[in-house]
Amino acid sequence: MNLVDLITTGRGYVTRGQFLDCGYSDRDIRAAVRSGLLRRRRQGVYVHAATFDVLSPEQQHVVDVRSVADKLGPAVAVSHQSACAIHGAAMYGTRLDRIHVTRLDGAAGRTAHGIVHHEGQVVRDDDLEEIDGMLVVKAPRSIFELGTTGSVESAIVVMDSGLHLALTTPEDLEELGRRFESWPGARRARYAASLADGRAESPGESRSRYLFRRYNLPVPELQVAIHDESGELIGFTDFGWTEYRHLGEFDGKVKYGGLVGDPRTPQEIAFAEKKREDRLRRQLFGISRWTWHEIAPSQEAATVRRIEGELHQSRRLYTRNRLIIPLS
Known part of the structure; x- marks a missing residue:
């Protein structure tokens, strides 16, 4: 097998031992690294640079997880953010530079060589499943586990994503909150679970909703359907404030390069x-828009003030002597 075939097949990574078994030497490996063909991820673990570099951070993390889980075998289960990455749950503000596993062999917790080993004293058989040849903590528990380790905002993002993708349910999260009531960070995770909403379609929407709560803006409805005078559906908006006749849109989903798989040019998308x-505004709604940059910590206060002002402006313009019908 030639070098390129070896590194682009299999589980996304190749070990030094596999190279040597195929007749390559350490000198060949070093030359491939110097040329940029290979990239070293861990001691004795390499990836094909061109293939690996186009992956998302979460997908890259999954490749690294495979290399660790394959080596450690059934003594561990992939857990926390590493399990969330395998399940496909969206994350925000979560470090992916370490692999998280839970010990199943009674070994003590520790951090070594970029691997966080969590003690597995409360792992049941029904907490685990096999995915791609690895033992992995099931999605509901891994999502709740991650919620105990970070901020409320990051917990809401992963829980919203889990609910939206049907990886978990509100009942799952509530039961896990009771089961792990004494865990460090469990109170924060339970609070996040009480705010989680599967109607959120992106981390930006989840972060925006928590931002509104922190700054005491009125609570919006999510994924609001708006119809024209004839009853035809114009579309869904991310947020809607009924009593203000105001809509909100988080613009992080549309990039300058367009949506993935969308054949339209950026100009066509912008025109549409x-x-x-314009059709939404003809139904006498005000509209606020904001981007990732505008909900960054340095910009969030100004963004909230702007949206609050636009809410009140819409109420002045569109609710005077008007019967308010709840958005649906």
């Missing part, structure tokens, strides 16, 4: 969105 917004 402008037409949609």
Whole structure:
């Protein structure tokens, strides 16, 4: 097998031992690393640079997880953010530079060589499943576990994603909150679970909703359907404030390069969105828009003040002498 075939097949990574078994030497490996063909991820673990570099951070993390789980075998189960990455749950503000596993062999918890070993004293058989040849903590528990380790905001993001993707349910999260009541961080995770909403379609929407709560803005409805005078559906908006006749849109989902799989050019997408917004405004709604940059910590206060002002402006313009019908 030639070098390129070896490194682009299999489980996304190749070990030094596999190279040597195929007749390559350490000199060949070093030359491939110097040329940029290979990238070293861990001691004795390499990836094909061109294939690996186009992966998302979460997908890259899954490759690293495989290399660790394959080596450690049934003594551990992949857990916390590493398990969330395998299940496909979205994450925000979560470090992916370490692999998280839970010990199943009674070994003590420790951190070594970029691997966080969690003690597995309360792991049941029904907490685990096999995915791609690895033992992995099931999605509901891994999502709740991650919620105990970070901020409320990051917990809401992963829980919203888990609910939206049907990886977990509110009942799952509530039961886990009771089961792990004494865990460090469990109170924070339970609070996040009480706010989680599967209607959120992106981390930006989840973060925006928590931002509104922190700054005491009125609570919006999510994924609001708006119809025109004839009853035709114009579209869904991320947020809607009924009593203010105001809509909100998080613009992080549309990039300058367009949506993945969307054949339209960025200009065509922008034009279509402008037409949609004009139709929404003709139904006597105000609209606020914001981006990732505008909900960054350095910008969030100004963004909230702007949205609050636009809410009150819409109420002045569109609710005077008007019967308010709840959005649906």
